Structure formats: structure tokens, C-alpha cells
Amino acid sequence: MSKPILLLVDGSSYLYRAYHALPDLRGPGGVPTGALHGMVAMMKKLREQIGAEHAVCVFDAKGKTFRDDWYPEYKAQRAPMPDALREQIEPIHEVVKLLGWPVLEVPGIEADDAIGTLARVAAEAGHAVIVSTGDKDMAQLVTPDVTLINTMSNESLDAAGVQAKFGVPPERIIDYLTLMGDAVDNVPGVTGVGPKTAAKWIAEHGSLDGVIANADKIKGVAGENLRKALDWLPMGRKLVTVRCDCDLAEHVAGWPSLDTLALKAVDEAGLLDFYGRYGFKTWLKELGAKTAAAAAPAEPVNGDMFADAPAPVAAAVERRYETILDWESFERWLSKVQAAELVALDTETDSLEPMLARIVGISFATAPGEAAYIPLAHSGPDAPAQLPLDEVLARLKPWLENEQAAKLGQNLKYDTHVLANHGIALRGVRHDTMLQSYVLEAHKAHGLGAIGERYLGRSGIAYEELCGKGAHQIPFAQVDVARAAEYSAEDSDMCLQVHALMWPRIEAEPGLKRVYAEIEMPTSALLARIERNGVLIDAARLQAQSHELAQRLVAIEQEAYAIAGQPFNLGSPKQIGEILFNKLGLPVVKKTATGAPSTDEEVLAKLAEDYPLPAKILESRGLAKLKSTYTDKLPLQINASTGRVHTNYAQAVAVTGRLSSNEPNLQNIPIRTAEGRRVREAFVAPAGCSVVSADYSQIELRLMAHISEDPGMLRAFGEGVDIHRATASEVFGVPVGEVTSEHRRYAKTINFGLIYGMGVFGLASSLGIEQKAAKDYIDRYFTRFAGVRDYMERTKQFARDKGYVETLFGRRIYLPEINGGNGPRKAGAERQAINAPMQGTAADLMKLAMLKVQAALDEQGKATRIVMQVHDEMVFEVPSGELDWVKAEVPRLMASAAELRVPLLAEVGVGPNWDEAH
Known part of the structure; x- marks a missing residue:
């Protein structure tokens, strides 16, 4: 007979996770509801998943605990609870009780100690105990009767799981935590000792006591730090130990009996009232409330559609996954795919490099829970006979290339490359769940597992579960076919299911629909083309530059030695600190x-203003990075088949909508130094072609003029006046003709600084002036450009009210810290609120311009190709016969990407390489 289950929920951990997992949602009257919504979803899901007879949700009580008496600095550095979360504590307690959960908080002890005590008593009484938490400290509670689960990561830890995850058994977790310390709780450990060292020492010496007894034998800096910490370690151990002997008699009726902790029935009437008060319309409908429409707000407040977020639906769909190993099954599924209105597809490959990846298998989902996997190149020892890859792809090709056959996927740009590697041009792409997630919640994670966790309550099988990690990772082709089929079919199925939840939300919001359908989706297809175009690199030129940089680095090293009066390692922060x-x-x-003096880049830059050695160290670091990242590495990244370098443009990374480039990163090549600019000389055009660079001029300042409607800025741009000279004239009170280069430099810093939300301190630092003078400049600026000041205040208030800001095209940029962060984080969110609409609009404009230019190239049958996109710049490879057309049409097309109150200006440069064209 199985043991009865006691489910213990770390409520304090849950509410923080719920708060940080969701945007700053608001219900009727503007009350914060993000943590509340997340808490309800998690508690509902947990009750459905775990068949427990007894359960309790344990929260930290207000006030001090016994650990504060032991160590007054305990948790002293922890930021205070955000106001927006504090407001939700009482309703969270209320709704957890309405959901049928007993709630417990015990003054004077932490939730961990109450959970530890409950776990011990329950295990002794014959219960199986499950503790739901994300806190690693709780691993010390694991026994044969006590298991940990983490619903966010779908992780379950028994004793073997603890050993595998932490490298020590549960009974040594206290020792492990003592050695590492806990920065969150302000509990010091041994300086420099992390998880690996702590686990290693415990394995070698058996326990913390064994480590202490052998402290004299442990060598190096780690040994020195251990010996310095010996007097502290007993207190550290005391602080990290979860107490399992607390007196709960006053708080648990009938203690030590657990009868009063039985799960209760859900209070549906109470929930109806609660969901109505907080605007949870979907859950109202779930309960069959006829008055849902009246109870919920007519206009969602601060969080708009997110106030209506659905509860997890993971249990609602039965899964029917099939592995296709014969032609009869293939033909049956091909007919199903061809008849479906929308099909999710996913390729499994032998590489993460898009231009090199080859197909190992492919899956399709045609309806929720219905998916199939076709293994095509599995080679494991137990791999079954599989259909021939080339023949399968040949039969699928007409459907894959059919523009009318609607397709869906997760990051289909990658699958587009993979299929192109097999000679298939993927068409008919209607939706991409990665981009849907990005448009809805840019500040969240956009992997399918993370999306599934948010919308379906499950993250699916992780790639690492199949293939392992690091040196022990196996190729996907060696994965057992049955497991591979479950993994791939689940991905396609989850993709179809999360699309069904996300797309209606996007479709209901005109701005978001425009960003998704008219900007992000077509841009994804264009980026695939640009990535396949690649860019031509002169490897010999880069190799010559690498040789020159190596010689220069040796010379700088000798110059640094001479200044220091001795040799030292320029890459060692410790040695640099000792010398400086x-x-x-x-x-x-x-x-x-x-407590050691810092030698980071900011410190060295400050010291370099007055001292030569820090300047030499900085110069050495910059050149070494340039050499290793670009002149050494780029030649190695030339594709053997194309002779070109092919970057990957990541769409779903920057919250503002900007693209980022990786493997290699072509957007961060330094241009402020001569050596950095020379790297661009190696980006060349083939014979008969030129490199053309087309760049928006002062795009964010022009957008500031448009959005703020400031008369002075509008006039300057409308008349074609140099905006920095116009600003200098206003701030310094001199005619435009008398503005000096120094005036203009100051004005340029002010213009760009203020649109990035820079304050007095930042401006003073940038200009190297006193804060009083910086304040005077800002005051004068805002006196002359009052529209800019009004825009900034208006935008910050909008962000506080809504929790996000918007671009001109409707992209939403969420600012989770705008209401709930501490001082510096809130100030950072306010700076972002000011700049994000302009940076985001500039990103949207560039994408629209790229689409417009490519459409014109296609319509007129031009051979000109876009080969790179770098911030506000497009780089082209242009045949000589099309050069005049590109020089005339591309700036015109870019300038017409949107109608603004000021003219958009794009400038072009031409040259045999990127440096000369830019």
C-alpha cells in the first residue's frame, strides 16, 4: 500500500518567482496582479499534478527570526520587497486558501524551518513528503521519504538527484552551503569557493569537519582563504542549516497530528468573487460565471491582454505521437499534412550551424496532440531501418515549397537554412512561435521550453536529456529513435498548441499584429536570405593584420614593463592590482x-586619464580582443563551400527590436580605433562589384523630434540645420555661425545623452565637468527644448501606468522595474522608458527599410545583394552596372520607410571594401 502524501509548498519562493516571471500586470483600478496571477496558475497546476491528501503552503512571517539574533547582518543586503509585490501578499494568502490550501506562517522562524519541521514529523508519521521549491538550501531535507520538486524546471530530486546535481549527497548539503556561503542571505563562505571546489573538498575529506581538520594541507589561494574563514565556519553552518525541530503547536491544530492539513475543496463562490475583483476573466469563465463580463473591467488596465492570461492547459490534450518507418505510414501522414489548414514542423539535425546542418529527422503536428516523426539518419546501435532520406525529402518537397500550404514552427529561419542545404526552398511560412512570444513579451525567454512552461504548464523534453552535455554529449543521430520521436513530435505539437494561445492575443491588438505580421515575420524570411548571401572576406589581409597586431602587443608589453619597472602578466587582474x-x-x-581594488575596464579608463600604465593595459586588452575575436578568428569562419562568412542574425534577443549578430558578431567590430577600422578593410566586394553602405543619419534624434514635437528640433531638422550646432546655439546662447567645435562637442553629448535618459552625474562624467555645470547645461537645454522635457515626463508616466512603452509602430517594450524596482533599478527603467520608443522605432524603421529595398531589388530583377545589417546601416554587394541605381534608389526607399514630421535622411558610401564605403 502506498504511503499518504504530504505536499509542502515554499510559498515565499513561489510568490517571488511569480512576481518576476510575469510583466507588471494591473487589474481593475490599477492594482498590481502579476504575482497574484502567477501564484494562482502555479497552485492550480500543482494541485492537479500531485495527488496529495495533505498539503500546506508555507510563507515567511513578518519580522525578525532567530537567525537575526545570531547574526545581525543576516539578509542585510537583500533589497526590500518591491511595493508592487507587497500589495499582493494579502490577496495571495486569500486566494491560496480559496483554492483549498491550508496556509501557514510562523512568527520568529523562516518558511524553510517550518517546512523542515513539517517534513520530519510527516516522514516519522509514515507520509511520503514532497517539497515544492526552487531553493537549493532545501536539498538538505531530502531523505528516502522526502523529495524535492521544482515546477519551473520540471525537476525532481531524490537522494541520487541531489548527488548528481550538486556533487554531494543530501546529508552533506549543509557542509556544501557553508563552504560556498549564500550571497542572497548575506552569509559569507570561503572567499573564492564555488560549487565545484566545495564538492571537491567534501569528496576528498568526507565532510566540512574533515575539510576543517585538513585545512593546513589545502594549498594555494583557496587554502589560504579557507584558513582565514575557520573561525567563521561554525556560524555559517548554523545559519544555513534548516531547523527541523520547531514548535508548531500554536500554529498547527492538534500538532503533531497532520489532520488539519488536509486539502480542502475549492471555494468556487469565493473564487468567483475574487476573480471578479482582480479581473481574471478567463478563470471566471472556467468557473461558469454568468456575470463574468460585468465583474471584469470593460477596459483592461496596465497589462491589457495579459490580465486575461489563460491558466495552464497541459492536461487537456491526449498525445498521439507516431514514428514513421514505412511508406504506408508516410503516405498516410503526407495526406494528413496536405489536408491540414496549418502544420507545425521541426527538423532535427547534426549541427547547430545553420549553413552546415543536415537533416537527421523531421516531425509534423497537424492538430493538438497529433504528431509524427520521420527518422531519416539515425545511426545508433539499435537504430531501426529507416526510410531513405533523399527519397523522403523528394516526396515532401512539393508540399514544403508550396506557398499555399500554411506552415508554422519555432525559429523557422533555422529550418529554412537546413532545408535549403538539401535543395528545398521552404515557402508558405505563416507563423513562428518564437517571434509571437517575442512580440508579446520581449523581456521573457523565447525558447520553446520557456514558452511551453508559460502557456501550457510544461516545458517538454530538454535537448540535454537526450544528448547529454559538454564532452559527453552525443550527436542527435545516435539518440534512440523512440526517444527522438517523442522529443521532436512533442516540439511540433507544443508549437501548434502555444500558437493557438498566442496568436489570438496578437490578432486582437492592431499594433502588435502589425509588428508581427508586417515587420517580424517578413524580416525573418529576409534575414535568412541575407545570411545565405554571406559576406566576402579577404583572409590574407586579416592574417597580415594579425601579424602586425601580434608585434604591436609585444611592443606594448615591453612599454608596460618599462613603466612598471618589472615584467608582469598584463592579463592577470591580481598582478595588475599589485603593480598599480x-x-x-x-x-x-x-x-x-x-574588498580588493578593482582593475576592471571602467577603473582603468578612469586611471588612464592621469597615468600611463593603465592606458597601456587598456590598449593591450583592446588589441588582444580585436586579434582573437576578428583577425585570428574570421578567416577560420569562412564557409568552405561558399568562400564567405555567414553570420546569424538573432531577432528575438534585444527587447527594443534591434537585431543582434553572432557567430561571428559583425555588429561589434570597433570603429573608434584605426586598428578596428582596418578590420573592415577585409570585408570586400568580388570582382566587378563594389561595397555600398547605406546609413540612416541621426535617426534617433529625428525620432525624438517627431515624437516630442518640440518646435526647436522640428525646425532644425526641417531646415536641414546641423542639429548639434542648433542645440549648441540654444544652450550656449550664441548665433549658429559662432558655435565652436567645443560647443558642438558638448551639444552632441547632451543630445545623445538625454535621449538615453542621462542625468546630471552621467553628463558630468561624459564631459569631464562639475555636476553643477552639467545641471546648468541640462536646465538650459530643457528651457529651450521644453517639448523634449515634456515628452520625457509624459513617457515615464505612461510607463508607470501601463508597465510598458511603445514604438510608433506598436511594438511594446515592457519595463518590469518601472514600479517595483529599487532606486537604481527603477531609475534605470525610467531611462529605458525614455530611450526605448526611439531605439525601438529606429529598429522597426530599419526592418521596414530592408523589406522595402529588397522588394524593389526583386521587382526590378537586380543582382545587388544585401550582405550585412549593422544597427542603422545596410551593407550591399553591388555589380558595377547597378551602382547608379543603388546610389539613387536605396536612400530614397529608406527615407520613405515612414512618414514623420521631420525628413528621414539616408546616406550612401561606395568603395572596394566596407571601411572605404562606410
Whole structure:
């Protein structure tokens, strides 16, 4: 007979996770509801998943605990609870009780200690105990009767799981935590000791006591730090130990009996009232409330559609996955695919590099729960006979290339490349769940597992579960076919299901629909073309530059030695610190967390203003990075088949909508130094062609003029006046003709600084002036450009009210810290609120311009190709016969990408390489 289950929920951990997992949602009257919504969803899901007879949700009580008496600095550095979360604590307790959960909070002890005590008593009484938490400290509670689960990661930890995850058994977790310390709770450990070292020491010496007894034998800096911490470690162990002997008699009726902790029936009447009060319309409908429409707000407040977010639906769909190993099954599924209105597809490959990846298998989903996997190149020892890859792809090709056959996927740009590697041009792509997630919630994670967790309550099988990690990772072709089929079919199925939840939300919001359908989806297809175009690299030129950089680095090293009076390792922060601060006596600008003088780039840049050695170190670092990242590496990244370098443009990374480039990153090649600019000389055009660079001029300032409607800025751009000279004239009170280069430099810093939300301190630092002078400049600027000031205040208020800001085209940029963050984080969110609409609109404009230019190239049958996109710039490879057309038409097309109150201006440059064209 199985044991009865006691389910213990770490409520304090849950509410913080719920708060940080969702945007700043607001219900009727503007009350915050994000944590509340997440808490309800998690508690509902947990009750459905775990068949427990007894359960309790445990929260931290207000006030001090016994650990504060032991160690006054305990949790002293922890930021105070955000106001928006504090407002939700009472309703969270209320709704958890309405959901049938007993709730417990015990003054004077932490939730962990109450859970530890309940777990011990329940195990002794013959219960199986499940603790739901994300807190690693709770691993010390695991026994044969106590298991941990983490619903966010679908992780379950028994004793073997604890050993596998942490490298130590549950009974040594306290020792492990003591050695590492806990920065969150402000509990020091041994300086520099992380998980690997802690686990290693415990494995070697058996326990913390064994480590302490052998402290004299442990060598190096780690051993020195251990010996320094010996007096502290007993207190550290005391602080990280979860107490399992607390007196709960006053708080649990009938203690130590657990009868009062039985799960209760859901209070449906109470929930109806609660969901109505907080605007949870979907859950009202679930309960069959006839008055749902009246109870919910007519206009959702601050969180719009997210206030209506659905509860997890993971249990609603039965899964029927099939593995296709014969032609009869293939033909049956091909007919099903051809008849479906929308099909999700997913390719499994032998590489993550899009231009090199070859297909191992492919899956399709035609309806929720209905999916199939076709293994095509599995080679594991137990792999069954599979249909021939080439013949399968040949039969699928007409459907894959059919524009009328609607397709869906997760990051289909990758699958587009994979199929192109097999000679198939994927067409008919209607939807991409990665981009849907990105448009809805850009600040969240957009992997299918993360999306599934948010919308379906499950993340699916992780790739690492099949293939392993690191050196032990196996190719996908060696994965057992049955497991591979479950994994791939599940991906296609989840893709179809999350699309069904996300697309209606996007479709209901005109701005979001425009961003998704008219900007992101077509841009994805265009980026695939640009990536396949690649860019031509002169490898010999880069190799010559690498040789020159190596010689220059040796020379800088010798110059640094001469200044220091001795040789030292320019890559060692410790040796640099000893030379700069101990030997040369330079001033300490700031310290690291361990109290040592910092030698980070910001510190060296500050010191370099007055001292030569930090300048040499910075120069060496910059050149070494340039050499390793570009001049050494780029030639190795030339594709052997095409002779070109093919970057990957990531669409769903920057919250503002900007693209990012990786493998290699072509957007971060430094241009402020001569050496950096020379790298661009190696980006060349083939014979008979030129490189053309087309760049928006002062796009964000023009957008500031448009959005703020400031008369002075509008006039300057309308008249074609140099905006920085116009600003200098206003701020310094001199005629435009008398503005000096110094005036213009200051004005340029002010113009760009203020659109990035820079304050007095930042401007003073940038200009190297006193804060009083910086404040005077800002005051004068806002006096002359009052529209800009009004825009900034208006935008910050909009962000506080809504939780997000918008671009001109409707993209939403969520700012989770705008209401709930601490001082610096909130100030950062306000700066982002000011800049994000302009940076995001600039990103949208560039994407629209790219689409417009490519459409014109296609319509007129031009051979010109876009080969790179770098921030506000497009780079083309142009045949000589099309050069005049490109120079005339591309700036015109870019300028007409949107109608603004000021003219958009795009400028072009031409040359044999990128540097000369830019």
C-alpha cells in the first residue's frame, strides 16, 4: 500500500518567482496582479499534478527570526520587497486558501524551518513528503521519504538527484552551503569557493569537519582563504542549516497530528468573487460565471491582454505521437499534412550551424496532440531501418515549397537554412512561435521550453536529456529513435498548441499584429536570405593584420614593463592590482566584492586619464580582443563551400527590436580605433562589384523630434540645420555661425545623452565637468527644448501606468522595474522608458527599410545583394552596372520607410571594401 502524501509548498519562493516571471500586470483600478496571477496558475497546476491528501503552503512571517539574533547582518543586503509585490501578499494568502490550501506562517522562524519541521514529523508519521521549491538550501531535507520538486524546471530530486546535481549527497548539503556561503542571505563562505571546489573538498575529506581538520594541507589561494574563514565556519553552518525541530503547536491544530492539513475543496463562490475583483476573466469563465463580463473591467488596465492570461492547459490534450518507418505510414501522414489548414514542423539535425546542418529527422503536428516523426539518419546501435532520406525529402518537397500550404514552427529561419542545404526552398511560412512570444513579451525567454512552461504548464523534453552535455554529449543521430520521436513530435505539437494561445492575443491588438505580421515575420524570411548571401572576406589581409597586431602587443608589453619597472602578466587582474596600487601607489577607484581594488575596464579608463600604465593595459586588452575575436578568428569562419562568412542574425534577443549578430558578431567590430577600422578593410566586394553602405543619419534624434514635437528640433531638422550646432546655439546662447567645435562637442553629448535618459552625474562624467555645470547645461537645454522635457515626463508616466512603452509602430517594450524596482533599478527603467520608443522605432524603421529595398531589388530583377545589417546601416554587394541605381534608389526607399514630421535622411558610401564605403 502506498504511503499518504504530504505536499509542502515554499510559498515565499513561489510568490517571488511569480512576481518576476510575469510583466507588471494591473487589474481593475490599477492594482498590481502579476504575482497574484502567477501564484494562482502555479497552485492550480500543482494541485492537479500531485495527488496529495495533505498539503500546506508555507510563507515567511513578518519580522525578525532567530537567525537575526545570531547574526545581525543576516539578509542585510537583500533589497526590500518591491511595493508592487507587497500589495499582493494579502490577496495571495486569500486566494491560496480559496483554492483549498491550508496556509501557514510562523512568527520568529523562516518558511524553510517550518517546512523542515513539517517534513520530519510527516516522514516519522509514515507520509511520503514532497517539497515544492526552487531553493537549493532545501536539498538538505531530502531523505528516502522526502523529495524535492521544482515546477519551473520540471525537476525532481531524490537522494541520487541531489548527488548528481550538486556533487554531494543530501546529508552533506549543509557542509556544501557553508563552504560556498549564500550571497542572497548575506552569509559569507570561503572567499573564492564555488560549487565545484566545495564538492571537491567534501569528496576528498568526507565532510566540512574533515575539510576543517585538513585545512593546513589545502594549498594555494583557496587554502589560504579557507584558513582565514575557520573561525567563521561554525556560524555559517548554523545559519544555513534548516531547523527541523520547531514548535508548531500554536500554529498547527492538534500538532503533531497532520489532520488539519488536509486539502480542502475549492471555494468556487469565493473564487468567483475574487476573480471578479482582480479581473481574471478567463478563470471566471472556467468557473461558469454568468456575470463574468460585468465583474471584469470593460477596459483592461496596465497589462491589457495579459490580465486575461489563460491558466495552464497541459492536461487537456491526449498525445498521439507516431514514428514513421514505412511508406504506408508516410503516405498516410503526407495526406494528413496536405489536408491540414496549418502544420507545425521541426527538423532535427547534426549541427547547430545553420549553413552546415543536415537533416537527421523531421516531425509534423497537424492538430493538438497529433504528431509524427520521420527518422531519416539515425545511426545508433539499435537504430531501426529507416526510410531513405533523399527519397523522403523528394516526396515532401512539393508540399514544403508550396506557398499555399500554411506552415508554422519555432525559429523557422533555422529550418529554412537546413532545408535549403538539401535543395528545398521552404515557402508558405505563416507563423513562428518564437517571434509571437517575442512580440508579446520581449523581456521573457523565447525558447520553446520557456514558452511551453508559460502557456501550457510544461516545458517538454530538454535537448540535454537526450544528448547529454559538454564532452559527453552525443550527436542527435545516435539518440534512440523512440526517444527522438517523442522529443521532436512533442516540439511540433507544443508549437501548434502555444500558437493557438498566442496568436489570438496578437490578432486582437492592431499594433502588435502589425509588428508581427508586417515587420517580424517578413524580416525573418529576409534575414535568412541575407545570411545565405554571406559576406566576402579577404583572409590574407586579416592574417597580415594579425601579424602586425601580434608585434604591436609585444611592443606594448615591453612599454608596460618599462613603466612598471618589472615584467608582469598584463592579463592577470591580481598582478595588475599589485603593480598599480601596491608598487605605484595609484588611487583606488573602487573595490571588488571581496574588498580588493578593482582593475576592471571602467577603473582603468578612469586611471588612464592621469597615468600611463593603465592606458597601456587598456590598449593591450583592446588589441588582444580585436586579434582573437576578428583577425585570428574570421578567416577560420569562412564557409568552405561558399568562400564567405555567414553570420546569424538573432531577432528575438534585444527587447527594443534591434537585431543582434553572432557567430561571428559583425555588429561589434570597433570603429573608434584605426586598428578596428582596418578590420573592415577585409570585408570586400568580388570582382566587378563594389561595397555600398547605406546609413540612416541621426535617426534617433529625428525620432525624438517627431515624437516630442518640440518646435526647436522640428525646425532644425526641417531646415536641414546641423542639429548639434542648433542645440549648441540654444544652450550656449550664441548665433549658429559662432558655435565652436567645443560647443558642438558638448551639444552632441547632451543630445545623445538625454535621449538615453542621462542625468546630471552621467553628463558630468561624459564631459569631464562639475555636476553643477552639467545641471546648468541640462536646465538650459530643457528651457529651450521644453517639448523634449515634456515628452520625457509624459513617457515615464505612461510607463508607470501601463508597465510598458511603445514604438510608433506598436511594438511594446515592457519595463518590469518601472514600479517595483529599487532606486537604481527603477531609475534605470525610467531611462529605458525614455530611450526605448526611439531605439525601438529606429529598429522597426530599419526592418521596414530592408523589406522595402529588397522588394524593389526583386521587382526590378537586380543582382545587388544585401550582405550585412549593422544597427542603422545596410551593407550591399553591388555589380558595377547597378551602382547608379543603388546610389539613387536605396536612400530614397529608406527615407520613405515612414512618414514623420521631420525628413528621414539616408546616406550612401561606395568603395572596394566596407571601411572605404562606410
